[in-house]
Amino acid sequence: MNSTVTWTRAALRQFLDLWTTATDPDAVDAAALRIDQTLSADAHQQGESRTDPVRILFDSPLAVLFVADVDVAVAYVVSVGWSGATA
Numbered sequence: 001m002n003s004t005v006t007w008t009r010a011a012l013r014q015f016l017d018l019w020t021t022a023t024d025p026d027a028v029d030a031a032a033l034r035i036d037q038t039l040s041a042d043a044h045q046q047g048e049s050r051t052d053p054v055r056i057l058f059d060s061p062l063a064v065l066f067v068a069d070v071d072v073a074v075a076y077v078v079s080v081g082w083s084g085a086t087a
Contacts, residue, residue, distance in 0.1 A: 003043040003068065005036045007077040011064070014080045018062070031062040035077070043068035043075035058083045 007015070015032065022028045035057060038046055043066065047057030053067050063083040067076045 001042055001044075001070065001073060003040055003073045003075045005039045005043070005075045005077065007080075011077045011080050018080065018082065022061075024061075027061055031059045032080075034059050035062065035064055039066060039068075039075040039077070044070050046075075054078070060084075 015028075019025050019028045038057065038059070044055075046068075047055040047066070050056050050065065054065055055068065057064050057066060060083050063081055064077050065079040067078060068074075069076065
């Protein structure tokens, strides 16, 4: 099932902070694009489960916490941070 991917304001602020401090902002942009693409297809099956309904998805150098609402076909990115390796 295709999903719309929506980043919360908090996640967008976090992304901006990461992007502005990254040594390779292009890598951060590319990871965000891949995350959007991944979550747009069957978001409820992507990443790893955490505390229900939250899931985590890693795409170096980023990791996102998201909630997939299958009833409305939306994946909400609620938080973003470094995946362990910074760009």
